[in-house]
Amino acid sequence: MNARERLITSLEHREPDRVPFDLGASLITGIHKTAYKNFTDLLNMPEKEVKIFDVVQQISTPSEELLRKIGVDTRNLSPLSSSQWTLNYSEDAEYRYFTDEWGIVWRMPLDNGFYFDMYKNPMAEIDTLEGLANYQFPDPTDDARFVGLRQRALVEHEKGNAIVLSSMSAGIMELGAWLRGFENFFMDLALRPEFTRALLNKVYEIKRQYWEKALNEVGDLIQVVQEADDLGAQNSLLISPKMYRKFIKPLHKDLFEFIHSKTKAKVFIHSCGAVSDLIPDLIDSGVDILNPVQLSARNMDPVKLKQEFGKDIVFWGGGIDTQSILPKGSLTQVREAVKRQIEILAPGGGFVFNTVHNIQPDVPPENLMAMVEALHEFGNY
């Protein structure tokens, strides 16, 4: 059984030879450059320069050598940048800045900064249909994005790897919030329904056009389409289920049905936090895979989730808690946690092992190694 067959079997809710393992196949299942450096040093596989996969979160691109050594089944496939945009940094005394292709300005502290965070939201002052119509959005079909995409997919396909295709952007609700700013956007949902619908429709349309072109290129070669929309906070949803169903769900459903019409690949959605109340809606919208299964958030007990939804949705993540155990636990605690999560989530397939969200710079490399060893020890069916 090769990596691709292993992943497909699990995504079809059957048991492969062992639990499939993802590290770094998406920008939310990866490893921060600092943790990566510490880990490769521990393994005596130091790299001169760590390649960055996601600038904002400072996520690394793990080397093929490392992925093979620790038995990772998945590989990322990403579009290139649009011809209309290049990454340019600027600095002042305290921060490094860049502007993304949506016009969002990000900054990272120069002094030991971990990540870039949003600094300016380009549509903060735009809350009318007219303003929206005049706003310059990125072109999702720009040819430069798709250069070499099929060739890169073929290389991974030949190797028997499972391929996860990245989106060109954040999720539909996320982009609404990032363009307008969180407070503006959340108030828009309550106060400006017509404008909010128009904004979200615009974002949806851009994403649909991207997926159409990307899936025309590689829809036959990939196994997973990676989407996202953070709907949860630590203890609750960000918006009510009613509001989700009114504004977001119809667009999720249209987008995911469209993707399904273009490819046999499964739809993966990343949604952090306490999202259990919306899992039935996500399943109904065409989501096949839920990530990151944030165990530490409210009502995200994996036993209950597996029992209630395990037949209808794949859990990708939830392999180990990243808010306390992975960064702060002992080697024994890490090992026990991995064993327990596999016992809960692996039966019947429908589980891809990954940490809850990206591995952060505070994770000791020894803990990471203990996690990988526990997965190899307990992950066989």
Added chain:
Amino acid sequence: MAVLDEIKESLMEGDAEGVKAGVQQALAEGIAAVKIINESLIAGMQVVGVLFKANEIYVPEVLIAARAMHAGLDIVKPLLAESDVQDKGTILLGTVKGDLHDIGKNLVGMMLEGAGYKVVDLGVDISPDKFVKAVEEYKPQLVALSALLTTTMVAMKTTVEMLEPYRGQIKIFIGGAPVTQEFADEIGADAFGADAGNAVEKANELIAKLTLHN
């Protein structure tokens, strides 16, 4: 007092215009500004906090309620007599060094304001030094520290350490997604708030303790 209930209702619905109209009417009826604030605006935000904590309302509803509260406060605050102006206390609020997140912090700030506190929001990426300077400048009773990430919550520890010389005058409480009571105990913070509603409860408890001791 029907009008005060109406203001409260409008606030909870996030109806800023309704709050404004209600406040104008209350003033026309001769109700004192301080009574309007306490019995409609603060009382309304208190219910909002309870509903938020119970997952009956969510971030959008809290934000528009806070906006409606401000619409009311903007009218009545200038009318307060000098003797009426008694904030429950001053709270210094900020996201700690290295962390640039502020949605949760801002919600906490709104709820604390809604509970009658004067809130000085220092912003994000605030170094221990800046917290110390602000304590000197604003003389708060409470200091509230926020962090979203496991990697940045450690800066809470250094901030608490730097504030050690002031611990006789101030109480420190902390919050944010990965933060727990256990962590608060570990770094010597006085309290942990699980969410914006809970932050108000903790602020009230800490203020009561300070008053008791001083």
